[in-house]
Amino acid sequence: MRQRKKSRWAADLSLSLPPSPSASASRSSSSSSSTSSSAGHQGGDDRFTELPDIIRLHILSLLPLKYAIRTDALSSRWRGLWRLRWPPPAALEFSPPTDLGDAAGDEFVAGVDRCLSARGRGRRIDSLSLALPPSRRYDFDIKRWLEYAASCGVEDLRLVVSHPSPAATSARPGRRARRHDRAAVPSAFFFSICECSNLARLTLSGLHLSSPSSNIKQLSSLEVLSLHAAHVTDAALRRIVAACPFLRSLDLSLCRKLRRIVISAASSRLTSLTIIDCVRALEVTISATSLRRFRFSGNYLTTYSFDSPNRLEDVYISSGSPVSSLPWSNWVKALTELSNVKVLTLCNLSLQCVMAEGTKAIGEFRNFRNLRELQLLMGMMTDDNLMDVFGFFRLCECPRLEKLFIELPTNMRDPFIEKYLVVSEEVPPDVDFEYLKIIKLNSFKGHSNEMRLVRFFLEKAGSLESLVVVAPNELMGEEYNKNIMDGCPSFLHFFQLQLSRFTKASGSAQITLSEHDDHKFRPTHWEVYSKV
Numbered sequence: 001m002r003q004r005k006k007s008r009w010a011a012d013l014s015l016s017l018p019p020s021p022s023a024s025a026s027r028s029s030s031s032s033s034s035t036s037s038s039a040g041h042q043g044g045d046d047r048f049t050e051l052p053d054i055i056r057l058h059i060l061s062l063l064p065l066k067y068a069i070r071t072d073a074l075s076s077r078w079r080g081l082w083r084l085r086w087p088p089p090a091a092l093e094f095s096p097p098t099d100l101g102d103a104a105g106d107e108f109v110a111g112v113d114r115c116l117s118a119r120g121r122g123r124r125i126d127s128l129s130l131a132l133p134p135s136r137r138y139d140f141d142i143k144r145w146l147e148y149a150a151s152c153g154v155e156d157l158r159l160v161v162s163h164p165s166p167a168a169t170s171a172r173p174g175r176r177a178r179r180h181d182r183a184a185v186p187s188a189f190f191f192s193i194c195e196c197s198n199l200a201r202l203t204l205s206g207l208h209l210s211s212p213s214s215n216i217k218q219l220s221s222l223e224v225l226s227l228h229a230a231h232v233t234d235a236a237l238r239r240i241v242a243a244c245p246f247l248r249s250l251d252l253s254l255c256r257k258l259r260r261i262v263i264s265a266a267s268s269r270l271t272s273l274t275i276i277d278c279v280r281a282l283e284v285t286i287s288a289t290s291l292r293r294f295r296f297s298g299n300y301l302t303t304y305s306f307d308s309p310n311r312l313e314d315v316y317i318s319s320g321s322p323v324s325s326l327p328w329s330n331w332v333k334a335l336t337e338l339s340n341v342k343v344l345t346l347c348n349l350s351l352q353c354v355m356a357e358g359t360k361a362i363g364e365f366r367n368f369r370n371l372r373e374l375q376l377l378m379g380m381m382t383d384d385n386l387m388d389v390f391g392f393f394r395l396c397e398c399p400r401l402e403k404l405f406i407e408l409p410t411n412m413r414d415p416f417i418e419k420y421l422v423v424s425e426e427v428p429p430d431v432d433f434e435y436l437k438i439i440k441l442n443s444f445k446g447h448s449n450e451m452r453l454v455r456f457f458l459e460k461a462g463s464l465e466s467l468v469v470v471a472p473n474e475l476m477g478e479e480y481n482k483n484i485m486d487g488c489p490s491f492l493h494f495f496q497l498q499l500s501r502f503t504k505a506s507g508s509a510q511i512t513l514s515e516h517d518d519h520k521f522r523p524t525h526w527e528v529y530s531k532v
Contacts (some may be wrong), residue, residue, distance in 0.1 A: 004055070006139070007097075012498075015325075028522065034495050043097050047077045048074070049074065049077050053081070056078070056081060057081065059084050060081065060082050060085035061085045061124075062450070062476065064155065064198075064200065065082075065126050065127070065155040065156060065200065066155075066200060066223075068082035068085060069082055077532045080323055083528050085126075085503070090124055090125060090126045090127075091125075091126055092115075092125060092127070092128045092129065093126045093127075093128075093129040094111070094112050094115070094129065094130050094131065095129075095131040096108045096111075096131065096132075096133045096162075098431060102290055103135075104133035104134035104135045105132070105133050105136035105138070106136070106211075106492070108132065108133050108328075109138070112145065113131070113139075113144075116145070116148055116293075116425065119150060121151050121152070122151055122152065123152055123402065124151040124152055124153055125149060125153065125154045125155075126154070126155055126156060127154070127155065127156035127157070127158070128145075128149050128154050128156070128158070129157075129158040129159075129160075130142075130145065130158070130159050130160065130172055131160045131162055132159075132160065132161045132162060133162055134161055134162055134206075135525060138161075142159070142192065143192045144486045145470070146192040146193060146195065146196065147192065148195055149529070150192075150195040150196045150197065153166050153197075153198045153202065154198065155198050155200045155221075156199075156200065156201040157196065157199055157201070157202050157203070157365065158202075158203040159203070159205070159207065160203075160204075160205040160206060160228075161205065161206030161207055162206070174404075176409050188249065190209065190210075190216065190240065191216065191217070193219070194216060194217040194218070194219055194243070195217075195453045195521070196219075197220075197221060198221055198223060198296065199219060199221055199222055199225050200221050200224065201222075201223065201224040201226075202219075202224070202225050203226040203228070204226070204227055204230055205227075205228040205229055205230065206228070206229050207230050207231070208230075209227075209230055209231065209232040209236050209240065210236060216239065216243050217243075218243050218244070218245060219243055219244045220245060220246060221246070222244045222246065222247060223246055223248045223249065224245060224247075224248065224249045224251075224286050225241075225244060225247060225250050225251070226250075226251040226253075227251070227252050227253070227255055228251075228254060228255075228304070229253070229254040229256060230255050230260065231255075231256075232255050232257060233257050233258070234257075234258060234259055234261070234262065237252075237255075237261065238262055238264065241263060241264070241267055242264065242266055242267075244267075245266065245268075245269070246269050246485070247267055247269060247270055248269055248270060248271050248272065249270075249271065249272040249273075249274075249464065250263075250270060250272070250273050250274070251274040251276075252274065252275050252276070253274075253275075253276040253277060253278070253495055254276070254277050255268050255278045256278065256279055256280060257280065257469070258278045258280060258281050259280050259281060259282055259283070260281075260282060260283045260285070261275065261281055261283070261284045261285070261286050262285045263285070263286045263287060263291075263453040264288075265285075265287040265288070265289070265307070267288045267373060268288060268289065268290060269288075269290060270288040270290060270291055270309075271290050271291060271292045271293060272291075272292065272293040272295075273286065273288075273291060273293070273294050273295070274293075274295040274296075274528070275295070275296045275297070275298065276295075276296075276297045276298065276528075277297065277298050278298055279298060279299055281298060281299070281301060282301060282302050282303070283301060283302060283303040283305070283421065284296070284301055284303065284304055284305065285303070285305040286305065286306050287307045287309065288307070289307055289308045289311065290311075291306070291308070291311065291312065292311060292312060292313045292314060293312070293313070294306075294312055294314070294315050294316070294318035295314075295525070295528050296316065296317055296318070297316070297317075297318040297319075297528065298319065299319065300319040300327045300329055300331070300349065301329060301331070302327070302328060302329050302330070302332055303329070303330055303413055304329070304330060304334040305334075306334065306337070309334060309337035309338055310338070310339045310340055311340065312338055312340070312341055313340060313341060313342045313343065313370075314341070314342065314343045314345070314524070315338060315341050315344050315345070316344075316345040316525045316528050317331070317345065317346055317347060318345065318346075318347040318377050318529075319347050319349045319350065325357055326353060329353065331350065331353060332353050332354055332356075332357040335350075336367070338367075338368075339367040339368075339369070339370075340370050341368065341370065341371055341524070342370050342371060342372050342373070343371075343373045343524045344368075344371055344373070344374050344375070345374075345375040345376075345377065345523070345525045345528075345529075346374075346375075346376060346377070346379075346392075347376075347377040347379065348376075348377065348378050348379050348380055348385050348388065349379075351376070351385070351388035351389065351391075351392050352384075352385075352388055354388070354391070354392055354395065354396070355387070355388050355391045355395075355478040357393070368396050368397060368398045368399075369399060369400065370400065371400065371401055372400060372402045372403065373401075373403040373404075373405075373523065373524055374398065374401060374403070374405070375404075375405040375406070375407070375523045375524075375525055375529075376389065376404075376405070376406045376407070377407045377529070378406060378407060378409060379409055379449060380409055381408055381447065381449050382449070383449065385449070386449045386452060386453065389453065390427070390428055390429055390456070391429075391466060392430050393431050394429035394431070397431070398433075399435075399437050400434075400436065401433060401435060401436050402435050402436060402437050402438070403436075403437070403438045403439075403521075403523070404436060404439045404440070404457070405439075405440050405442075405521075405523040406436070406439075406440070406441045406442070406453070407442050407443065407529070408441060408442060408443040408444060408445070408450060409443065410443045428452075428456045428459075428460075431460055432460060432462065433457070433460050433461040433462070433463075433464075434462060434463060435463060436457070436460075436461040436463060436464055437463055437464060437465045438464075438465065438466050438468075439457050439461065439466070439467045439468070440466075440467075440468040440469075440470070440521050440523075441453075441454070441465065441468070441469050441470065442517065443470065443471075443472065444469045444470060444471040444495070445471065446471070446494075446495055446498070448492070451498065453501075454467070454469070454499060454502065455502045458499075458502045458503065458504045458505065458509070459502070459503050459504075459505055460492055460505060461505055461506060461509070462505040462506050463506055464504070464506040464508075464509040465508065465509060465510065466507070466509070466510050466512065466521070467499075467509060467510070467511045468512050468514070468520070468521055469495065469499070469510070469511070469512065469513045469514070470514055470515075470516070470517045471491065471492060471495060471513060471514070471515060472515055472516070473491075473515045492513045492514070492515065495513055496513055499511050499513075
């Protein structure tokens with residue numbers, strides 16, 4: 001009975017293999033004679049594209065993975081060819097079925113070992129992905145698999161410890177469950193990863209990373225590092241980053257032990273840092289002079305320290321839900337130093353801090369001369385929040401702003417909050433959005449404050465081309481629908497009628513209302529916002 005169960009599980013093991021290159025080459029060679037002339041006419045003197053597949057595959061085999069992928073843009077005949085540059089399988093993905101019992105770990109390990117043994121050592125691997133069931137420790141197994149991956153020149157490695165299912169968690173209550181979860185993650189394997197000399201991209205999730213020693217071997221090829229739900233301390237992170245001298249991008253999410261995130265000057269190549277929901281983090285200190293992109297979502301930090309804030313071009317700051325009092329932070333001072341930022345996202349708490357402290361330093365804010373795109377995440381839209389938006393544009397001149405995205409709250413009525421900040425009534429500021437062409441509002445419900453906001457922008461944006469208003473039907477209560485109809489066939493028609501009465505500074509502005517977001521216009525930070 002147990003033998004039959006193992007066989008069924010082995011059949012369910014997810015191992016993704018690309019198509020055979022020989023089959024692809026035979027298909028393409030049979031059609032190359034009929035398509036070569038047309039390709040020549042379409043591509044002019046594109047002799048690279050006219051080369052036989054076998055030669056182009058050889059060219060791709062000489063390129064690192066990231067450059068091989070970029071050849072997709074050359075022409076349709078190059079698209080996807082990089083996947084066939086090595087004998088299959090060059091991309092391995094192992095994930096266990098969801099219905100395994102207590103023996104999940106043992107059966108998973110046996111299945112992976114069988115597949116790798118059948119594949120043989122030394123055959124090239126572009127990417128290796130392992131999702132481990134949370135039923136045991138994998139220290140020696142991971143060490144063995146990483147040695148195999150290193151011998152195959154792996155460039156992209158993804159290692160994930162899956163969370164136990166609710167049923168499994170309930171079956172192991174209390175201390176036993178916590179002990180089981182701790183045993184599910186390996187404690188030290190960074191030395192094994194360092195043996196992967198070609199590794200360019202590393203993603204780790206659910207793993208315990210102890211602080212490596214100071215003489216650890218460097219990962220001289222690693223460019224992208226992502227740590228998700230990893231048990232990593234401040235010291236461990238500093239050592240790991242220091243061991244990656246050519247690191248370009250660092251993503252940290254749900255790393256709950258981090259408190260002070262320090263990126264030293266040794267990380268001179270780092271251009272992008274993303275921190276999402278690291279709930280205990282208090283400080284961020286960055287000495288990387290090449291940093292261009294900083295994206296943060298979580299509890300408001302007390303200290304933001306950038307050695308070269310004037311080099312940042314892409315900044316995302318979101319602190320989620322409202323708080324009972326304004327936290328102390330130097331964020332407003334850091335904001336005044338972003339003189340070259342081009343893409344900026346701010347939450348409503350950031351706007352409140354600007355209003356609370358910015359009135360003392362009006363002159364320091366007049367430096368957003370390069371800002372092209374602004375996104376406002378309005379978790380609330382009370383009178384105070386509307387005044388914060390007006391106050392921001394009064395204090396922070398954005399003379400070259402081209403795109404504006406506003407995420408409105410999804411609740412029908414704004415919840416009651418204690419007014420800990422006395423905000424005087426702001427009249428709409430006398431500003432001129434000379435270059436503003438696109439405005440998009442999501443979760444629009446037609447509240448008076450939302451209408452005032454739309455009116456303000458329509459009256460001030462003389463070059464506006466498109467105003468997109470997304471008003472999902474699910475946000476409109478039945479009683480609300482009944483009240484606003486007043487002879488209109490739908491709430492969208494009602495909104496269209498209301499907005500058409502507003503004065504428009506731009507005679508060519510098109511107002512589009514929709515129940516669903518067609519994503520025709522997307523903010524640069526939409527991926528960050530969707531992860532939060």
